Amino acid sequence: MLGGLYALFAAGLSLIFGVMRLVNIAHGDLIVLAAYLGLSVVMTTGLDPLTAIAVVVPMMALIGYGLQRGILNQTIGDDLLPPLLVTFGLSVIIQNGLLEAYSADPQKLNAGPIETASYALGPISIGALPLLTFATAVVIIAGLQFIFYRTALGRAFRAVSDNQDIAQLMGLNKAHIFGLAMALALAVTAIAGMLLGMRTSFDPAVGGSRLIFGFEAVIIGGLGNLWGTLAGGVILGVAQNIGAQINPGYQLLAGHLAFLIILAIRPSGLFPRMSG
């Protein structure tokens, strides 16, 4: 069930890479930023975290559009170095900005009784929140899949992804399309961040490892395949759980090892759809 959360981390990353060929090193920190925004919304308005998602999603989408048009569009091009280094700089800025604003104390979003509720399914019981997370992941990935392949916006995304200049000639404003793609990606990221905040405590420094989990899910599942990403997230989650059963210290290690093994035997992931 943890896999659902990882798939949500990964979906945004996958979307950004898929449309803009941009690998966003700041992605993990944006997830944490969303969780902190959620925290502020909950604190000031007294909404419960699940409702607060409805406020955080448009906020993050706006940030995404602004970020893309303001900074990231200038880095798009053949050279890999500028986008990597700029998002790396952003990552440092966000992380330390959060540190300055919220201090290093771990925080948590309190979602109330749903956190501990669970449903018995025969011999096993499933927590309500993990179930909700997983269901959200499935719905979001189905939704993204629908947007990509059934709508005009999705067609525009795929067009700029295939060839930016020709898409531009065909009358698409690529700067705007990229902005929209980033907005959509960060909307997904907002949901991921809020669910993360309800599940575990977080502090400004945890972004890096969230980025790594999302990235691993993308690679395991295969580039450009959203359902593969979900499968990758699940594999990663299962590997971590098995590791944790052997020894709590091995939890994260087991996930990384699963990733490295898959990289060694299937370099393009389990269900690749496009070449890197």
Next chain:
Amino acid sequence: MSNPPLTVTRSTPSNRAFLVLGLIILTVLIAAPWWAGRADLRLLGEFFLYLSLATLWNLMAGYAGLISVGQQAYVGLGGYLLFALTLLMGIHPLVALCIVGFVGMAVAVPVATLIFRLRGAYFAIGTWVIAEVFRLISAQIAPLGGGSGTSLPASIVRSIASGRSEREMTMYFLALGIAVAVLGVVYFFLRSRRGLALTAIRDNELAASSLGIDIWRTKFVVYVITAALTTIVGAIIFLQKIRISPDAAFSVNDWTAFVIFMVVIGGIGTIEGPIIGTILFFILREYLADLGSIYLMILGAVAILVMLKAPSGLWGFLKSKFDIQVFPLSHRVKENLSKEKSNGA
């Protein structure tokens, strides 16, 4: 039509001047233990270690196009290897430093084979995964303190040199030595046949491969050499710190983020850039470090600005303005009769 006689030369008046200046600076630095105070010596030592890391990262990113955000893997590996060799096996620290380099190289070979399967930007995050794996493994090594780390006992520290000032002098010379060695290796590597191939790859990968350059192999060699040297630098860093823990040894901020800022601000893809970047970084740190996390935010913003507005960094700006070079790498065609034509890079 007869061509005027042409000669191809690498050296220019500016780099001959810098050679003299460089030798003078080196002499002054070698004499530092006799004129600098204890704190200055320590600061200089740290400067040389960061200079080495920046130069190595620049070799990978600026020339081979291998952007790594996981160099802390080798810094930490070096630290932990040093502690393991001295603490658990009783090897003299200075001997251990030599062994560490070879182990680093041996570790880098399988790692490179694996993560070279990731292209471009995904390679960058792949290197980070490797560093995380190393960090988690090191936290499981009980004899070296597990997650909370360990310190070198006084007996080992004393085995470097008995007196405190001799010890500090040894550490200083180690740091200066590795910085000079790293600069030397990078300089001569770039002037070699393989270095020429590397420069070709930097300028145009497709064209380079169609001229018969084995891109994978060239990058592989760069990665492994960088890893070996980074491991040694890491070992020296933690020999100086005397204390190690997984979080300090494999810190992304300390060993990769700072290093990237130095290279980007100074000028990526030149030997001179990291040197200027490291000097700037230390000056900034002296004045702004009290600001804590705001200082890091400023650093991040400066790096973004440089990347967007002046991607060749400070040195690139100076170079294009004044046509100077410190390290003669590029070939220039010179007409013997008349004025010089610059045909740089």
